[in-house]
Amino acid sequence: MQTVKALYQYSCQSVSKLLFIALLVTFSTISSANTPLSVEDLMQSGALKVSISLKEQSQIVPRQQAILEIELISSHDFSNNMKIDFFNIDNAIVAKSFAKTGFKIEAIEGKEWYIQTKEVALYPLKEGEYNVASIAAEAFINVEGKVVSGKIQTPPYKFNITRPEKLEGIKHYIASSKLEVVREITKQPEQALTIGSAITIKREFHGDNLHGVMLLDLEPIQFDGAQIYEKPANKSDGYDVLDDISQAHLTSSVTLIFQQEGLFKLPAETVLWWDTTKKQLKTVTVPEMSFQVGESTDEIIANVPQKAESQKPTSTSIINWWLVIMISTALLFVLAIMKVIKNNKQIIAAHFNQSTHYKKLVNRYLYAIEHSEHQIALACLYQIADIKHNNNTALKALVKNDEEQATLQLLFTSAYYKKQVTDSISKQRAKALLQTIINKKFETHFFTPVKFDMKLN
Known part of the structure; x- marks a missing residue:
């Protein structure tokens, strides 16, 4: 009986220990399940990354703005914009950030990543190497409907500023x-x-x-x-x-x-x-x-635009000399024209009268053709060609084209042998004949040239 009783007590103790251990494991599991993730956990698992770099710019000189860019990369969406703690850099001025937080989504190695960027403007005061210590950035991550937030540190960063020769x-x-x-x-x-x-x-x-x-x-x-x-x-x-x-x-x-x-x-x-x-x-x-x-001809002279040194203002005296030269040249030209007109007054008047006379003859010639007054039309051609009346041979000598010769012959026939005429002279053919005679006369002595003498005195 004692043996049985001892075995019973031992079995009860064992079961109690097993139940205690089971409860302890269950409690630990539940506790760990309820413990929220942190940004450190996300970084250790590779779900959150932070980087810092100088935004790509051409050569940056002392006193010029340089943009420092802090970037968060997360496999989970962000619930809010990141925040950057204020920081200092030796030999540089760090400006308060006015720029909004940038956001984009990119696929990296087939996986979707959420990216936030924050820009901070720096103004290095001299040339040399600059050391940027770790900067605290607060991130807000949305993980399965819960917000995981906390501060993370950027890695240290270095950059160089050089001075060009032009600023030495x-x-x-x-x-x-x-x-x-x-x-x-x-x-x-x-x-x-x-x-x-x-x-x-x-x-x-x-x-x-x-x-x-x-x-x-x-x-x-x-x-x-x-x-x-x-x-x-x-x-x-x-x-x-x-x-x-x-x-x-x-x-x-x-x-x-x-x-x-x-x-x-x-x-x-x-x-x-x-x-x-x-x-x-x-x-x-x-x-x-x-x-x-006080008293002056100019009450006030202010804000007068000044020309750049490379732009040389035109001298007033030079402008005046050019004006005198232009006016003198124009006067000489006018005097020369007046001299020519005076010396050739009779010739010019004769040309004018001659031009008016020939215009009347041409109109009379066309009128006579239109009304079949062929003798009058032929008489007009003699006067236009400046040939003695009835000198048919001289008039024919001015017409070389076969078509115009036929027109002239038809005009002779119509003027002297009306009964033998079976064809009429059209206005177009009459104009062509007239033009041929006028062109021929221009080749000879239709106008007497005006003489121009360069000697004004």
């Missing part, structure tokens, strides 16, 4: 894709300037792909003979959503109150600009401004 030894310049410099009077005075008159001048810089901190400080205006009230310069940053570019603005205003009469000149201002698009060093110059205070 130059410290103060603005590196931008577009730069505008303005200096103008905000309101033109309605009356002439006198002692006590005030003028407010606006000064403005505008640059694309630029941060306001990178804009140069304005040189203070120094003006003898006037009180100067200058407002502090205001630098601001913006973002053009349509062109996807950052923009920088600098505005300032200066009020001048004139204390004495005279001509006041505000010198021109020059800014060195590195054109990041064309990789060229350029000079932007705002023109000199002049103000006349």
Whole structure:
């Protein structure tokens, strides 16, 4: 009995241990099943990746905008845009990011991946190697209807900035894709300037792909003979959503109150600009401004456009000389024409009368043909050809074409032997005959040439 009782107690203890172990395993399984995934788990499994790189650009010079691009790649969709913690880089200015988070879907090795990108603008201040430490990025991943969020660290990154030869030894310049410099009077005075008159001048810089901190400080205006009230310069940053570019603005205003009469000149201002698009060093110059205070023929001279140095203005004296030469040439030409007309007055008058006479003869000839007055038509041909009347041989000598000869012979027959005529002369044939005779006369002495004498005196 004792043996049986001992076996019974041992079996009960074993079953209890087995039940305890089973409950412990079940509880552990349930607990692990309810534990949510983390971004670290997604990265370890390869479902989430992070990278950092400098956006592909041509040579970047000191003070020029460089774009650092952080990219998240996930096998699951994102529930929200990533967030980037602010970070610093030695010898560079890190601008606040205005750009929206980029998103796209790509198929990589037959698998669909969701990609988010965030761009941060940097402005390296000098040439050399730059080290970017790990940057914290917060990701929001949608895994089977649940949001998995957390911060992950980007790998360290390095890049180099070089200085081109064109910028060697130059410290103060603005590196931008577009730069505008303005200096103008905000309101033109309605009356002439006198002692006590005030003028407010606006000064403005505008640059694309630029941060306001990178804009140069304005040189203070120094003006003898006037009180100067200058407002502090205001630098601001913006973002053009349509062109996807950052923009920088600098505005300032200066009020001048004139204390004495005279001509006041505000010198021109020059800014060195590195054109990041064309990789060229350029000079932007705002023109000199002049103000006349007190009595003067010019009440105010300001904002006068200045030509670039490469454009040489045309001298007024040169223009005047050219004008004199042109007028003199025109007068000589007119005098020459008048001399020719005077010397050939009788010839020109004769030509005019002769032309009018021949026009009447031609009209009379055509009228006679149309009304079958062939003797009158033949008489007109003699006068047009300047041949003695009834000199048939001389008239025939002017007509070489067989068709026109036949027309002329028919005209002779119609004029002197009407009863033998069986054909009529059409107006078209009569015109062809007339044209042949006129052309022949032009080859001989139809007009006497006008003589031109180059000697005006």
